[in-house]
Amino acid sequence: MSYIKGLKCRECKREYAIKPVHVCEFCFGPLEVVYDYDEIKKNLTRAEIEGRAKTMWRYRELLPLDSDPAVGRNVGFTPLIKADRLAEVLGVKELYLKNDAVNHPTLSFKDRVVSVAVSKAKEFGFEVISCASTGNLANSVAALAAEGGLESFIFVPHDLEKGKILGTLIYGTNLIGITGSYDEVNRLCSEIAENYRWAFVNINLRPFYAEGSKTFGYEIAEQMGWRTPRHVVVPMAGGSLITKIWKGFKELELIGLLDGVDSKIYGAQASGSNPIVAAFKEGIDWIKPQRPKTIAKSLAIGNPADGFYSLKTIRESEGSAEDVSDEEIVEAMKLLARTEGIFTETAGGVTVGVTKKLIDQGIIPRDESILISITGNGLKTQEAIQDRVGRPLIIEAKFSEFEKIVTPNQRKYRESIVQATI
Amino acid sequence: MNIRVRIPTPLKKLAGEQDIVLANGNTVGEVIQWLTETYPGLKERLKDEQGEVRRFINIYVNDEDIRFVQNLETPVKNGDQISIIPAIAGGSSLKRRVTLTFPPEKVKEPVIYNIGHRFKIVTNIRSANVTENVGWVTLEIDGEEGEYLKAIDYLKGIGVKVEPVEKDVIV
Numbered sequence: 111m112s113y114i115k116g117l118k119c120r121e122c123k124r125e126y127a128i129k130p131v132h133v134c135e136f137c138f139g140p141l142e143v144v145y146d147y148d149e150i151k152k153n154l155t156r157a158e159i160e161g162r163a164k165t166m167w168r169y170r171e172l173l174p175l176d177s178d179p180a181v182g183r184n185v186g187f188t189p190l191i192k193a194d195r196l197a198e199v200l201g202v203k204e205l206y207l208k209n210d211a212v213n214h215p216t217l218s219f220k221d222r223v224v225s226v227a228v229s230k231a232k233e234f235g236f237e238v239i240s241c242a243s244t245g246n247l248a249n250s251v252a253a254l255a256a257e258g259g260l261e262s263f264i265f266v267p268h269d270l271e272k273g274k275i276l277g278t279l280i281y282g283t284n285l286i287g288i289t290g291s292y293d294e295v296n297r298l299c300s301e302i303a304e305n306y307r308w309a310f311v312n313i314n315l316r317p318f319y320a321e322g323s324k325t326f327g328y329e330i331a332e333q334m335g336w337r338t339p340r341h342v343v344v345p346m347a348g349g350s351l352i353t354k355i356w357k358g359f360k361e362l363e364l365i366g367l368l369d370g371v372d373s374k375i376y377g378a379q380a381s382g383s384n385p386i387v388a389a390f391k392e393g394i395d396w397i398k399p400q401r402p403k404t405i406a407k408s409l410a411i412g413n414p415a416d417g418f419y420s421l422k423t424i425r426e427s428e429g430s431a432e433d434v435s436d437e438e439i440v441e442a443m444k445l446l447a448r449t450e451g452i453f454t455e456t457a458g459g460v461t462v463g464v465t466k467k468l469i470d471q472g473i474i475p476r477d478e479s480i481l482i483s484i485t486g487n488g489l490k491t492q493e494a495i496q497d498r499v500g501r502p503l504i505i506e507a508k509f510s511e512f513e514k515i516v517t518p519n520q521r522k523y524r525e526s527i528v529q530a531t532i
Numbered sequence: 533m534n535i536r537v538r539i540p541t542p543l544k545k546l547a548g549e550q551d552i553v554l555a556n557g558n559t560v561g562e563v564i565q566w567l568t569e570t571y572p573g574l575k576e577r578l579k580d581e582q583g584e585v586r587r588f589i590n591i592y593v594n595d596e597d598i599r600f601v602q603n604l605e606t607p608v609k610n611g612d613q614i615s616i617i618p619a620i621a622g623g624s625s626l627k628r629r630v631t632l633t634f635p636p637e638k639v640k641e642p643v644i645y646n647i648g649h650r651f652k653i654v655t656n657i658r659s660a661n662v663t664e665n666v667g668w669v670t671l672e673i674d675g676e677e678g679e680y681l682k683a684i685d686y687l688k689g690i691g692v693k694v695e696p697v698e699k700d701v702i703v
Contacts, residue, residue, distance in 0.1 A: 138618035
């Protein structure tokens with residue numbers, strides 16, 4: 111049973127039937143899926159959702175598919191973690207992490223959007239799936255296209271991290287590295303999309319694809335006991351996720367599953383790719399395109415498609431926006447790993463680093479609930495930290511050799527064990 | 533006045549099926565005004581109910597996004613090119629950069645002038661080095677895919693080496 115009514119232009123409100131289009135032909139604004147919220151409200155309850163399988167599809171009434179998902183049936187419902195050790199370091203009372211670094215199957219939040227997009231592509235009858243990607247999307251499209259038995263063409267900047275290249279090729283896709291930035295990759299893909307009947311998940315399927323991100327927000331609300339955190343920090347690349355988390359919260363309120371939403375949404379970027387943060391700080395509502403230069407490659411989008419709506423989300427929720435340097439990103443990745451045992455990719459370093467900065471600046475108060483979005487896995491961006499985590503000590507397999515490298519501080523354990531034996 | 537305005541493909545039929553319209557005005561705002569008076573069908577497509585240029589339409593004068601200059605107050609002069617580009621549609625009106633390397637016998641020929649006249653494209657020299665014997669030019673070419681490809685084929689046909697410039701493009 112589907113509750114989708116159609117597509118609607120976010121700008122001029124013209125309506126369109128459900129088809130693979132993403133731009134209003136009248137005013138060139140982006141299209142968005144419209145649902146019958148009255149009907150959803152009548153049929154969907156907290157108890158109903160809670161009784162379902164622990165995947166993102168427990169919110170299927172709020173997703174734009176007409177039938178059961180064709181791929182990615184196990185995506186989502188990733189851990190929400192109360193991060194007490196990190197909270198102590200940051201000097202705050204109540205801190206949570208939403209950990210999509212362990213999302214199924216490709217270890218990033220992109221599995222949410224791609225499982226919707228690939229399933230929708232199958233409904234539309236496409237036989238080839240494609241995307242422009244900074245890496246995580248590439249992994250996910252390649253994997254879920256394989257699961258769906260579809261051919262895939264994936265376009266990425268040629269200088270991506272090795273892990274993201276390998277983690278795409280393994281699925282047997284056509285991977286094309288473009289000697290240029292993501293924004294150039296994206297522009298090329300727009301042109302290909304006009305000439306090939308392919309499902310580009312983040313171009314002609316964008317209205318459907320983007321909806322998958324709402325489940326990140328739904329899960330946060332449900333896992334917190336049907337309430338939302340007071341402060342939510344979200345990474346921004348193209349700017350879609352931040353708008354969809356907010357939309358997800360507002361939808362749950364609209365259909366009566368949340369009693370209210372008093373969250374403030376904060377956008378996080380790397381200083382070397384901060385077009386949305388810069389616009390926020392300047393107080394303007396349009397984006398000055400940039401040429402990104404940052405280790406946070408998954409966020410390196412200089413001309414974000416949803417930049418305008420990201421700014422709108424931040425301002426509407428009375429949040430804020432901040433960026434951190436590459437150095438701060440690495441430090442934040444290490445901090446998260448060493449306090450919570452979570453190895454996130456550079457984008458997670460951006461959200462942790464920005465959260466720390468906003469707390470230190472007094473913008474996020476220390477005594478209210480805070481949630482940090484962790485959207486990707488550190489094993490994919492090893493280059494960013496390989497020289498920053500030390501090296502293993504190599505020794506011969508001899509007890510005497512081991513004794514040579516033990517520090518006096520570590521030796522105290524030896525002595526206590528010896529005493530205990532006596 | 534003679535301002536060349538590139539019309540995006542979806543709006544072509546509202547501008548008398550033209551890709552490029554020769555327009556009048558001293559500022560971008562005046563040119564847009566002239567356009568919407570000359571081709572009334574364009575008005576509601578380019579401007580919202582408040583008379584503002586629609587948010588998802590970007591306007592460029594030559595290479596420059598007008599938001600970085602003086603917006604609608606950006607002055608224009610004879611020979612300038614204004615491009616109207618849907619922000620997220622992409623595709624139909626891309627600027628492409630190529631490096632042309634001329635063989636000695638072509639160095640003295642007005643090759644760039646020729647392609648601008650033979651094909652419906654607008655060229656803009658970004659950097660160049662031409663000596664007695666050899667020369668290269670990095671050229672930005674704006675125009676529809678078909679015309680662009682015809683121009684490239686023509687160049688190759690007369691012995692000019694054409695290589696795409698992959699980096700350094702930002703719109």
